Amino acid sequence: ELLDAFKEFDTDQDGFISYKDLGACMRTLGYMPTEMELIEISQHVKMRMGGRVDFEDFVQMMGPKLREETAHMVGVRELKIAFREFDVNGDGEISSAEMREAIAALLGEQLKAQEVDEILQDVDLNGDGR
Known part of the structure; x- marks a missing residue:
C-alpha cells in the first residue's frame, strides 16, 4: 500500500517524490496530517533531504503515523465486537x-x-x- 501510494506521486519515476506532494500522498493512505505537521515535514524534507523523499525515507516517515492510526482502528473494531457480544x-x-x-x-x-x-x-x- 505504501509503495503504491509512493509510485502514484512519483510521476517521473525517478524514485523520489517532492515535499509538495507529501500531504496528498499521506491522505491517499488515510492519514490526515494537520497543517502544522505538513509544515514541519516540508521544512525537514527541504532542509535535510534536498526537497525530495525516496521510498525508504517515506516508509520511515509514515511507519509510526500509520501504526498509530491502525492501533486506533483496531481499538474501535474490538469495541464494536465486544458490544455485539454483550x-x-x-x-x-x-x-x-x-x-x-x-x-x-x-x-x-x-x-x-x-x-x-x-x-x-x-x-x-x-x-x-x-
Missing part, C-alpha cells in the same frame, strides 16, 4: 441483565445486582438504564 438480543443496547451476563463471563463470577448497577451508572451517559 448485546445478546441484538437490539443495539446493553441492558443491565446483558451487562450482568457479560461481566460474569469476563470475570468468571457473578456480581451482586448493586455492583452491576454501579458499573452501569458509570457508563450509562444518558441515564436510560441501557
Whole structure:
C-alpha cells in the first residue's frame, strides 16, 4: 500500500517524490496530517533531504503515523465486537441483565445486582438504564 501510494506521486519515476506532494500522498493512505505537521515535514524534507523523499525515507516517515492510526482502528473494531457480544438480543443496547451476563463471563463470577448497577451508572451517559 505504501509503495503504491509512493509510485502514484512519483510521476517521473525517478524514485523520489517532492515535499509538495507529501500531504496528498499521506491522505491517499488515510492519514490526515494537520497543517502544522505538513509544515514541519516540508521544512525537514527541504532542509535535510534536498526537497525530495525516496521510498525508504517515506516508509520511515509514515511507519509510526500509520501504526498509530491502525492501533486506533483496531481499538474501535474490538469495541464494536465486544458490544455485539454483550448485546445478546441484538437490539443495539446493553441492558443491565446483558451487562450482568457479560461481566460474569469476563470475570468468571457473578456480581451482586448493586455492583452491576454501579458499573452501569458509570457508563450509562444518558441515564436510560441501557
